[in-house]
């Protein structure tokens with residue numbers, strides 16, 4: 022089976038639930054290759070699977086960060102010899118000789134995705150947690166076999182993983198998924214509109230003092246003047262009163 026980026030994202034972002042784990046281990050348990058687990062063990066195995074996969078993947082992603090420049094160089098990612106992700110892969114490769122499978126078009130290819138659960142039958146079969154930790158490492162090995170490993174990124178805001186369509190030479194330290202990028206731009210727009218409103222309001226707030234008595238009596242109060250002229254609400258004005266009255270535009274006339 023070929024490496025499936027979407028499958029990896031699902032496992033990283035959503036994890037597995039205990040039923041999925043139980044289901045995926047059922048036949049191996051029936052063959053006596055692993056110890057049959059309880060619901061709690063399956064739940065624990067599912068949690069450890071995700072933690073382990075996230076830890077390995079994060080080591081890979083962070084290896085491209087340059088903290089001094091606060092820049093991320095995805096193409097320069099490189100595991101350090103002897104690191105956790107290095108050793109995990111090494112252990113896995115030592116005990117799982119790669120298997121071959123045929124693609125749909127008949128070409129042999131390595132199958133890193135579904136390794137034999139245990140290479141050698143040990144006298145005490147491993148439990149679900151141990152097996153699932155090994156599977157997490159297998160998924161990581163499979164990622165490291167794929168060129169898309171450079172495209173994998175983690176969102177700085179929601180911490181979910183995504184694949185970049187294209188990999189630039191470097192990114193600034195923050196990286197956002199599509200959802201957070203649009204949420205961030207909506208938020209920036211909202212902030213900008215609010216600031217524009219406040220600036221406008223502060224200008225008119227100061228201008229009130231220069232108005233003729235006749236104009237003032239037409240509007241009644243300074244607040245109402247702002248409501249009528251700018252379409253603001255009284256709530257907005259009272260909530261931001263000190264900011265409007267004290268900003269430089271307002272203060273110059275207001276002192």
Ligand SMILES: [Zn+2]
Nearest residue numbers: 176179198201
């Ligand atoms: Zn995000």
